[in-house]
Amino acid sequence: MNSTAQDAEDSSAPAIPAIPLAFTDQNDTPGFQEGLISPELAQWIRFRAEKLKLRLDDRKWAAELVNHLRDSLLEFLKKSDDQPYFQLARVLNSGSYYEMVKIHNANEFDIMLTFPPPSRLNWTELGQYQGLFYQVSLCRPTHSPIRSFLLEDGLTISASKFISEMYLLVRRFIRTYKVSDNSCHWVVNRKRVNSPAVTLSLLEVGNGKQELLSVDVVPALEVSSKQGWPQAARAGPDVDHWLGKKAKRALISQNCFFVPKRPPGRNLDDIAKEGWRISFSHIEKQIISSHGNKKTCCESAATKCCRKQCLKLLKCLIEGLKQRYTKELDALCSYHGKTAFLHTLSTRAEDSLWARRQLPVCFMHLLGALEGHARSGLLPHFFIPNANLFAQPTFPRKALVFLTNALEEQRTHGLPLLMPPAPAPPMEICSPYETQPLQYPDLQKTSPVENVSNKMLFFVAVAVVVFVCLVACWKHMAN
DNA sequence: TTTCATGTATAGACTGT
DNA sequence: AACAGTCTATACATGAA
Numbered sequence: 001m002n003s004t005a006q007d008a009e010d011s012s013a014p015a016i017p018a019i020p021l022a023f024t025d026q027n028d029t030p031g032f033q034e035g036l037i038s039p040e041l042a043q044w045i046r047f048r049a050e051k052l053k054l055r056l057d058d059r060k061w062a063a064e065l066v067n068h069l070r071d072s073l074l075e076f077l078k079k080s081d082d083q084p085y086f087q088l089a090r091v092l093n094s095g096s097y098y099e100m101v102k103i104h105n106a107n108e109f110d111i112m113l114t115f116p117p118p119s120r121l122n123w124t125e126l127g128q129y130q131g132l133f134y135q136v137s138l139c140r141p142t143h144s145p146i147r148s149f150l151l152e153d154g155l156t157i158s159a160s161k162f163i164s165e166m167y168l169l170v171r172r173f174i175r176t177y178k179v180s181d182n183s184c185h186w187v188v189n190r191k192r193v194n195s196p197a198v199t200l201s202l203l204e205v206g207n208g209k210q211e212l213l214s215v216d217v218v219p220a221l222e223v224s225s226k227q228g229w230p231q232a233a234r235a236g237p238d239v240d241h242w243l244g245k246k247a248k249r250a251l252i253s254q255n256c257f258f259v260p261k262r263p264p265g266r267n268l269d270d271i272a273k274e275g276w277r278i279s280f281s282h283i284e285k286q287i288i289s290s291h292g293n294k295k296t297c298c299e300s301a302a303t304k305c306c307r308k309q310c311l312k313l314l315k316c317l318i319e320g321l322k323q324r325y326t327k328e329l330d331a332l333c334s335y336h337g338k339t340a341f342l343h344t345l346s347t348r349a350e351d352s353l354w355a356r357r358q359l360p361v362c363f364m365h366l367l368g369a370l371e372g373h374a375r376s377g378l379l380p381h382f383f384i385p386n387a388n389l390f391a392q393p394t395f396p397r398k399a400l401v402f403l404t405n406a407l408e409e410q411r412t413h414g415l416p417l418l419m420p421p422a423p424a425p426p427m428e429i430c431s432p433y434e435t436q437p438l439q440y441p442d443l444q445k446t447s448p449v450e451n452v453s454n455k456m457l458f459f460v461a462v463a464v465v466v467f468v469c470l471v472a473c474w475k476h477m478a479n
Numbered sequence: 480t481t482t483c484a485t486g487t488a489t490a491g492a493c494t495g496t
Numbered sequence: 497a498a499c500a501g502t503c504t505a506t507a508c509a510t511g512a513a
Contacts, residue, residue, distance in 0.1 A: 056483085056484070056485095059484080059485075060484070060485080063484085063485065063486085067485095093486080093487090098486075098487095100486095289487095301480085
């Protein structure tokens, strides 16, 4: 009976695998041995990857709202005389949506607003951050409107002034900006002290609780490629054997950015409080979109690879872990996953290793790689090899040990966090997948479109169950 | 496999200095 | 007239269905 109801909703759903599925640590790659993935688990991984796709309707709905907001904001800044420097803003879409690795819903967008400095920049590494954070200043005094963001020395660009002014203008913009159909409205979220973003949320009118979309607007200072990247990143990412030396040169010859994010920690000195963080978002996006060892990767059905799917699954697992162990894994974020992913791609370069069919094996490999980084406490920033994203105190020792164990548990117990909730009781009607929001309440923020389809599915499931019951009764009576 | 919508890169037109 | 910056049309890539 249960399976009938399930099948009615999702005929492609594989059977729930027997748990635990043995993964042992015998291999030198932590947590990975090819032969040990059971066919059931492999099927589940494929199935889960399918489920992470964004729906076209959702994308269309969200893209229209976000693009209109973005274009209107840009127009507002261009016309604004209050802060003439912001008239120079240019848009650079970044983050997982535009990298095509956003999962579950098209509900989070990252938009960088980039600004060219009036002259060459000087930057000084802030100590103890291994080249991630910088004091940024102009080489010479200027009459450019950027003046209003400078400190008393007339040269140093103040990150706090920059982001505060951005807030001011975005708030001013939002006061008059209306969503076309009036059913929702954008609000500016509260300022967060360590965040470089002005975060906007789209709320339903009359239901202030439910956030339908969120957009991070991140201002960024552009460093001309003529100046080159800071010393800590000068060597460029380790992609020689993967993307090739020529591709690497092309990457290094691009601009990089500073975003107004101060370094973590309390009791910062006055210089650190005005610190900027280096950003390679646009390069990351480029690498992820042209990710092949050969040019032909993903060009045809025959050369399709599973790299992006692996990253999506890892992001899903990380979200799940953070949901399940909120406090313990506070320090963990999706960027750790992305970094481990990039390292894995650069060492496991050959396209054939990432063939579409190999998804389960590749994902387990990636998971093992992240576990390995956690176990060794070493996860170098992909562009700044000396910056360890698992270094303390940013990533506390305790959290690292917890993460190592959590990842090991996932690997050795058949990925319970990627699985549906425990086997359903006999009369359960809904398919396990549809009940997923119960397990991870915030992972899936339902859009209006989704609500409709959920109701439809539920209705169909109930109808099928009733029908099957009737048939069973009828047969019983006939006997 | 195909069809479609969205996102991106590019060239050439346009505009103001 | 020359130039840089901006806008626009177009083709192409990507991924969902």
